[in-house]
Amino acid sequence: MTTSFTYESAASAGSAEAIVRLISPTDLKDQTAQWVQPQIDIALRACHAKGLFKGEQEQAEIIATLGLHSANHIIFVGIGNAVGLAGLRLAGATAAKALKRIKAQTVQLQVPQEVIDGGNGYSAEQASQALTEGLKLAIYDRLPELRNEKQRYEISKLSFVLAGGGAEPSGYAEKWNAGIARGELFAEGVKAARDLTNLAGNRLTPEGLAAYAENMAREYDFDIEVIDEWTAAEQGMGGLLGVGQGSANPPRMIVLHYKGAPDDNETWGLIGKGITFDTGGISLKKAAGMEEMISDMGGAAAVIGALRIVGEIKPAVNIVAVIPTAENMPSDRAFKPGDIITMMNGLKVEVVNTDAEGRLVLGDGLTTAIRRGATKLVDVATLTGAVLSALGIEATGAVTNDESLMEQVKQASEKSGERVWQLPAYPEYKKQLTSDAADLKNSGGRYAGTITGGLFVGAFAEELPWVHLDIAGTAFLDRSRSWEPKGATGVMVRTLAELVTGE
Incomplete structure (x- = not known):
């Protein structure tokens, strides 16, 4: 209709x-x-x-x-x-x-x-x-999915x-209609992200997510690279390959380019975690609630939804959007606790928990964005269950190395109504990631898990301005509230769009 x-x-x-x-x-x-x-x-x-x-x-x-x-x-x-x-x-x-x-x-x-x-x-x-x-x-x-199709x-x-019937302010109808048009675009971006996130794990694999991105790129005339497992190996993407090696569905690194300001040296790097299903791997999750792990690509969906809005508005900015996507599965090929993997930027990581996989693919995602010209980075990920302990389902947790960029994100979130709460990033927290066997380990333990998980990702920012958004508590709900439904919410689509469009 x-x-x-x-x-x-x-x-x-x-x-x-x-x-x-x-x-x-x-x-x-x-x-x-x-x-x-x-x-x-x-x-x-x-x-x-x-x-x-x-x-x-x-x-x-x-x-x-x-x-x-x-x-x-x-x-x-x-x-x-x-x-x-x-x-x-x-x-x-x-x-x-x-x-x-x-x-x-x-x-x-x-x-x-x-x-x-x-x-x-x-x-x-x-x-x-x-x-x-x-x-x-x-x-x-x-x-x-019903035998008899249901209509929305x-x-x-x-x-x-x-x-x-009062007097309208001068030019009010034109202003109101402009806002309606923008609101409709933003809502459609969110709805696309929700539909994508709600897809069952057997309906959306890493290759399927790459195909979706390719179709979107054709629709909006974005340049796109889809890096398969062989090219990923050539480029040294040890984090992406390590996480994806246990699945029969191979991983992909998806890179989308939008150049709305070719003469500008600044380029946004938007990185979205795209784990299409997360069992936890060898560090297997509990059975109860595991079906909700279809939502572990909520960060990727947020980036894709925001890019749909960008494709319609065509703002004068440059964006490189990176989606590292994989399935985290247990098998005889799966990576395991105690393994040491070499990341794309050369850092060696001791794997102490295979369920801390999102930060590994994001590390390679940040490196990919930087090597393609990103000058400021925002990553979005359903990263930690710990963020639920800290903030519940009411706010997205944030970790940053740059207060100026963090303030921009906060202002965008205030416009969108998607709450973001900044967590501390004291140097002492980084010590929890110290490894006896490698440059760092992929989990800092139970305490301050959202912060240490974010700081692990930040280790790959190469001193560029960076903000990490942990949406594990806000991306998928077990009950509806306000304008968000039960299931996928599409959270951070509108915040990212407000951020990069700058209106």
Whole structure:
């Protein structure tokens, strides 16, 4: 189904199956306020009087009009009293979930004057982008594989309208529609990452991920290299080959090039961990929950989703995106604890835990990006279970060697609403990676595992500005929340896109 999101004047918007009205607790206290229709307004006040609807965030009240209005349903969505971009995105998600319940196809979303007036700390474009992202991302459903194909619910047409018929600021419609367009692009990038991450391990192998990247490169005219196991051996990618050698599905190093500023010496290096399935290898994981290890390529999906957005926006930046992809499997060929492998940059690593495999492929990934001209590096990976102990599922953990680049990432995450929390990188933590047998070992032990895992990756940054993002707690959820569904979330797609587009 094709969907249409647009801004329209109240006079030209026409009828809709459902009307969504954003409303705050302050609005509900105004006994003279008029929102949609007198009897419907009275019904909402009755809900408020009983404490059923307070206008708070994530609250929605669906009222059937029963012929009192041209729309079949009015949906009142709470926005709270302090409305920022995160609140607008959340309001969009709350509205989407209510619309899914009544399967509305045509929708009019009425935006209060106070939401679009100045002084809120955001522009009209940012407001419409946030609302659009919330709506589009919360509508998304993971499609199960069923004998009888299931169709996703979609809104066929949604019109944003200024509530109350007030006067629009000059040029507001153009700004609003520009934000809608950007929000739709960002949402589509996230949805692509979610679909890719949700693929079963037998549906997505390293070769399959490489084929996906090749198709995307053709679609957006990116240059692409797909390095197979033989070329990887020639280039000395011991980390990638060591992790992948236990599987019948050979590893790949995928490199995508985007040159939007050929005369600029600066090049972003985006590196995404692409372990298409992780058993832990010889250091085998527990059986319970192992099926979720289809998500161990969530970092790769984030980079791919962000590149889809880049391909549409075409910003004036240079990017080299690197996806080291492999399956980590136990077999008679698998690497094992005690092995010593030589990485692409020449460092020798003692393997003490084969389930600490992501940092090995990322090490070769960073070297690959640097040798292809990257001047600043951001890697994204479902790296450690320890990040769940530290931050739960509420934030992505970050480790860096450069505060300036870290600040850029933080600003991008604030725009996207994807929380990032910086962890310390004290020199003392690096001592936990000291090996008696090699230059370093691939695990620093139980304590500060997210930090030491990140610092292992950072050992391959060659003093370039670098930020590591550990999404092990945020990439795959066991329950839905706000605009993120159960299963793959596509986290960091929008943060990376905001980072490199610089808007």
